[in-house]
Amino acid sequence: xxxxxxxxxxxxxxxxxxxxxxxxxxxxxxxxxxxxxxxxxxxxxxxxxxxxxxxxxxxxxxxxxxxxxxxxxxxxxxxxxxxxxxxxxxxxxxxxxxxxxxxxxxxxxxxxxxxxxxxxxxxxxxxxxxxxxxxxxxxxxxxxxxxxxxxxxxxxxxxxxxxxxxxxxxxxxxxxxxxxxxxxxxxxxxxxxxxxxxxxxxxxxxxxxxxxxxxxxxxxxxxxxxxxxxxxxxxxxxxxxxxxxxxxxxxxxxxxxxxxxxxxxxxxxxxxxxxxxxxxxxxxxxxxxxxxxxxxxxxxxxxxxxxxxxxxxxxxxxxxxxxxxxxxxxxxxxxxxxxxxxxxxxxxxxxxxxxxxxxxxxxxxxxxxxxxxxxxxxxxxxxx
Numbered sequence: 001x002x003x004x005x006x007x008x009x010x011x012x013x014x015x016x017x018x019x020x021x022x023x024x025x026x027x028x029x030x031x032x033x034x035x036x037x038x039x040x041x042x043x044x045x046x047x048x049x050x051x052x053x054x055x056x057x058x059x060x061x062x063x064x065x066x067x068x069x070x071x072x073x074x075x076x077x078x079x080x081x082x083x084x085x086x087x088x089x090x091x092x093x094x095x096x097x098x099x100x101x102x103x104x105x106x107x108x109x110x111x112x113x114x115x116x117x118x119x120x121x122x123x124x125x126x127x128x129x130x131x132x133x134x135x136x137x138x139x140x141x142x143x144x145x146x147x148x149x150x151x152x153x154x155x156x157x158x159x160x161x162x163x164x165x166x167x168x169x170x171x172x173x174x175x176x177x178x179x180x181x182x183x184x185x186x187x188x189x190x191x192x193x194x195x196x197x198x199x200x201x202x203x204x205x206x207x208x209x210x211x212x213x214x215x216x217x218x219x220x221x222x223x224x225x226x227x228x229x230x231x232x233x234x235x236x237x238x239x240x241x242x243x244x245x246x247x248x249x250x251x252x253x254x255x256x257x258x259x260x261x262x263x264x265x266x267x268x269x270x271x272x273x274x275x276x277x278x279x280x281x282x283x284x285x286x287x288x289x290x291x292x293x294x295x296x297x298x299x300x301x302x303x304x305x306x307x308x309x310x311x312x313x314x315x316x317x318x319x320x321x322x323x324x325x326x327x328x329x330x331x332x333x334x335x336x337x338x339x340x341x342x343x344x345x346x347x348x349x350x351x352x353x354x355x356x357x358x359x360x361x362x363x364x365x366x367x368x369x370x371x372x373x374x375x376x377x378x379x380x381x382x383x384x
Contacts, residue, residue, distance in 0.1 A: 001026060001027070001028050001029070001051050001052075001209070001210040001213040001214060001217065002028075002029045002030075002031070002048070002049060002050045002051050002052075002208070002209060002210075003016075003028060003029070003030045003031070003050065003051065003052045003053075003054055003217075004031050004033065004038050004041060004042070004050040004052070004053050004054070004205075005030060005031070005032060005033075005038070005052075005053070005054035005055060006032070006033060006034055006035045006038055006054075006055045006056065006057075006123060006159075007032070007054055007055065007056070007200075008032070008160060008180075009030075009032065010183060010234055010235065011179075011235060011237070012030055012032075012054065014229050014232065014234075014235070015217075015220070015221060015226065015229060016028045016030060018220075018225075018226075018229070019216075019217055019220055022220070023213075023216070026213060028217070031050070034121045034122060034123070034157075034158055034159075035055050035056075035057050035060050035122065035123030035126075036120060036121055036122075036123070036280075037121070038053065038055065038060075039060055039063065039064070042064060042069050042205065043067070043069070045207065046069070046205050046206065046207040046208070047207075049207060049208055049209035050205055050208060051204065051205060051208035051209060051210050051211065051213065051214040051217075052202060052203065052204060052205060052208070052214050052217060052218070053070075053202070053203050053205055054201075054202045054203075055123055055200065055201065056084055056123055056124060056127075056177060056198075056200040057123030057124070057126060057127060058198050058199055058200075058201060058267070058269035058272075059123075059126070059130070059269040059270075059272035059273035059276055060123055060273075061077075061078040061201045061203055061269075062269050062270055062272075062273035063273045063276060064077075064078075064203065064205075065077050065078065066273065068206070069205060069206055070203045070204065070205065070206065071204045071205060071206045071208070071211065071214075072204070073204050073214075073215055073218055077203060077204075078201045078202070078203035079201060079202055079203065079218055079221075079222060080199035080200065080201050080240045081199075081200060081201065081202050081221050081222060081226075081227075081230075081239075081240050082179075082199070082200045082230055082237045082238055082239060082240055083197045083198070083199055083200070083237075083238040083239075083240060083260075084177050084178050084179055084197070084198055084199075084200055084237070084238065085177070085178055085191055085192075085195045085196060085197050085198065086124075086127060086128050086131060086175070086176070086177055086178070086191075086192055086196070087175075087176070087178065087181075087189055087190050087191040087192045088105065088114075088173050088174065088175050088176070088189070088190055088192065089162070089163065089166055089173070089174045089175075089176050089180075089181035089187050089188065089189045089190075090166065090172055090173050090174070090187070090188055091166055091167070091169075091172070091186060091187060091188070092186055092187065092188045094172060095172065095173075098173075098188065098190060099173065099190070100190075101192070101193065102132075102144070102192045102193075105148060105151065105173070106144075106147050106148060106150075106151070107151075108150075108151070108302050110151040110172075110173060111150065111151050111298070111299065111302065112151065112152075112153045112171075112295075113151060113153055113171055113172040113173055114148070114151045114152050114153055114171060114172075114173045114174070114175065115152070115153055115154055115155075115156060115161075115162045115165045115166065115170065115171040115173070115174045115175070116128075116152055116154075116155055116156070116162065116174075116175045117155070117156045117157070117158060117159045117161060117162050117175075118155050118156065118157055118283075118284070118288055119279070119280045119283050119284075120280040120281070120283070120284055120288075121157050121158065122158060122159045123159075124159040124176065124177045124180075125159065125175070126272070126276070126279065126280060127177070127198060127267075127272075128175060129141075129145065129279055129280075129283060130267070130271075130272040130279065131192075131196050131267065132144050132145055133279065134196075134267065134268060134271065134272075135194060135196070138328075138331070138332035138335075139328065139332075142282075142328035143326050143328065145283070145287070146286065146287070146325060146326050146327075146328065147326055149287045149291075149294060150294070150295070150298035150325075152287075152291070152295070153165075153170065153171035154170065154171060155287070155288055155291060159176065159177070159180060160180065162174035162175065162176050162180070163176060163180050163181060163184060163187065166187060167184070167186065167187070176189070178191065178238075178253070179235065179236060179237045182236040182252060182253070183233075183234055183235055183236050196266070196267040197260070197267075198267050198269075199240065200237075202218055202221055203218075204218065222240070222241075224241065224244065227239040227240065227241040227244050228244065231244070231247075231248070236252055238253065238260075245260060275335050275336075275338075277357065278335050278338060278360075279335075281357075281360070281361060281364065282328075282330060282364060285361070285364040285365050285367075285368045286328070286364075286368045289365070289368070290368060290369075290372055293372055293376075294325065294372065297321070297325065297372065297375050297376055297379065298325065300379055301318060301321055301322060301325075301379065304318055304379070304382060305318060310382075313381075314381075314382045317378040317379070317381050317382050318378070318379075318382065320374075320375075320378045321374075321375040321376075321378035321379055322375075324371045324372070324374045324375035324378070325371070325372070325375050327371055329367045329371070330364060330367070338356075338360070339356065
């Protein structure tokens with residue numbers, strides 16, 4: 001049996017080992033890929049015959065279902081197995097007073113101190129983007145994300161890179177999903193509010209080589225024994241089993257008890273799935289691809305703001321520069337009227353961008369470059 005997953009070995013290894021022990025003549029092979037590359041693999045027809053897809057991004061499964069890549073088990077095409085939410089992490093003992101809210105992360109004292117993964121290569125970070133876009137609204141959500149980018153130290157290629165960067169001291173704060181941080185003994189984690197609980201899922205794929213074993217493996221993951229594995233110290237994940245959740249020690253999940261009892265904020269994976277490529281591409285054009293230039297401009301703005309004396313004209317130029325950096329010229333209506341995201345596309349390696357995508361990509365790149373150039377031009381005028 002073959003499993004394609006974005007889960008770390010820490011998550012999948014205990015399940016594989018126990019399943020093989022229960023089925024002595026069965027060998028489970030696991031290929032670990034980030035969510036987008038895994039989707040790209042499946043989009044080409046699952047030519048290597050993977051039986052199961054296992055990931056934390058709920059919208060990934062909605063896309064797979066839309067494009068008919070999932071095989072039902074007992075009438076359901078995907079199955080939730082654990083709950084997760086997002087926040088930020090830091091090394092224990094490294095911060096006297098860590099950030100208390102998402103807005104705290106905008107403080108200039110965190111300039112160059114925050115690590116984030118690239119959403120086009122990390123389903124977890126895509127969840128993060130959608131959380132802000134859905135909770136704060138399209139315009140305010142992008143304004144927050146563009147402002148937050150002023151404090152980024154780096155953009156890693158994988159979700160695991162954020163935790164690794166914290167452990168190595170590359171940066172001080174990492175934006176992450178709970179289970180990646182909570183399972184690390186030297187890393188502290190805080191949930192951002194509102195808490196959006198999202199279900200990690202597992203699904204059976206069409207064209208798999210061992211469909212019967214896939215059914216058995218999913219049944220095992222959802223069984224009481226399988227759910228109990230989530231509570232082991234190395235995993236510290238929140239099971240989907242409601243009865244088992246009642247046994248949780250909330251000291252391991254600060255601020256989460258109320259979230260499990262009340263729905264603080266709902267997450268819509270269907271909306272996220274429909275605009276999956278668009279949101280990732282917009283982030284890449286306005287943040288990832290401009291990272292060094294944007295960081296330089298933000299640093300100069302903050303340095304100029306600390307001057308004791310700036311004339312009225314200079315202050316106006318500074319404000320205009322910030323406005324250009326925080327502007328998202330692409331409307332939610334434009335995104336809503338585009339064709340739904342194709343299946344799905346990390347680029348030419350798996351699923352090449354369509355001709356329509358390439359046009360939007362070029363237009364968004366031009367808009368991003370123009371706004372950044374306008375911000376740079378405003379700063380040149382100061383002091384002249």
